[in-house]
Amino acid sequence: MASDIEHAVIVGGGLAAVRTAQALRDHAYAGKIFMLSDENELPYDRPPLSKNYLLGKSTDENIRLMTVEALAELKVELLLGHKAIGLDRAAQKLTVQGGDAITYDQLVIATGARPILPTMFQGKKNVHVLRSADDARRLNKALQAKSRVGIVGAGFIGLEIASVAISLDCEVTVIEAAEAPLIRSMGVELGKIIQQWHETKGIRFRCGSPVSQVHGDDALNALELSSGESLPVDIVIVGVGQKTNIDWLAETGLGLHHGLICDVHGRTNDPLIFGVGDATCCHMDGVCSPTFHWTITTDQATRVAKVICGKSDEVPVIDDHYFWSDQHGSRLQFVGKVGANPRIVYVTGSPAEEKFVALCCNGEEVTAVLSLANPREFLRYAMPLRRGERTLLPT
Ligand SMILES: Cc1cc2nc3c(=O)[nH]c(=O)nc-3n(C[C@H](O)[C@H](O)[C@H](O)COP(=O)(O)OP(=O)(O)OC[C@H]3O[C@@H](n4cnc5c(N)ncnc54)[C@H](O)[C@@H]3O)c2cc1C
CATH class of the missing domain: 3.30.390.30 (FAD/NAD-linked reductase, C-terminal dimerisation domain)
Known part of the structure; x- marks a missing residue:
């Protein structure tokens, strides 16, 4: 694909990609915008996947970030089923799996992250992770009243799934290696307050005692904890963290750490390449912070669009660690x-x-x-x- 008109290519089909495209048009980007997604459905919002969508209370239409009409109105060409697998920075060209190379004037990397699944859980048919709409559809079918549900990891996604599962009358146990839930975000004291609130809803916690072994062949039937306790389970949901989708950038010379390294304006070490959302990380005050939250992603998309449109105002950006979650x-x-x-x-x-x-x-x-x-x-x-x-x- 080559063109005389300036064109921005956004790799990714999630929140970061959509908000960047919208912000580019808001800031009067006049060129063409292409959005490449390796998924086969229109961009959707992920927060409902562990809340109302998982409960079966909202539909595919409710979670869409963009309709076909809205894309056309914004003059964004969405290429579904297009996975970027390589990048030639000198030629300003992306390699796409099974397709033609795509050139760019500005490139925005918004490929998000995927759940980490430790080896002991791999290949078992009753083990779930939750990142995509398909994951949520599978989990929604699996959660049946009276099922014994083991949730491994007490981050905010694990706790949201726990609140959905208990409302569906499942028996829910959350297993967390650390001494309280949400420790990385808010520390032990506040984490324990949240734990006690969940306990009043009937959710059991096993904190400070990670899963040491799993039992069962095709499907897991028990989780053994480092305390020696064995927990019988029908369904296991693993929410122990995520890995950024940046593997395809490994040989490109772009700065990579936990994510694509960007400054607070989403700029990388290549002036034509930017990063937005969960795929990125920002080094501030000597600390590497991944994004992994909705509000930060949308703010970052606006900043990147402003830089691309030559409107960067260099206003200091506060890394305030803001996030929200809906539980019970x-x-x-x-x-x-x-x-x-x-x-x-x-x-x-x-x-x-x-x-x-x-x-x-x-x-x-x-x-x-x-x-x-x-x-x-x-x-x-x-x-x-x-x-x-x-x-x-x-x-
Ligand atoms: C279940 C769940 C619940 C959440 N709840 C909350 C919440 O309550 N509050 C909150 O603040 N945040 C929440 N978040 C986090 C928030 O949704 C994310 O921060 C946000 O989705 C990040 O958007 P993104 O576009 O960077 O990544 P994603 O939404 O993951 O989008 C990345 C897209 O890029 C595609 N892609 C990946 N690699 C390639 C490639 N090589 N080529 C082409 N396409 C590619 C992916 O398939 C995907 O479509 C939640 C996340 C999840 C998963």
């Missing part, structure tokens, strides 16, 4: 960083009320905010942190 029908929101031995102060509500805003403090300084079912009050306390302002405990 309630919105959980978090922003900030939790230090060692934080003081937790409830400024409104309490876990017992299943509605609260908790401030996480280092001395008098607020470093993080966690809210359950209270988005309005969350905003009040979270906004200063989101703006990067130093915040003290209210008196």
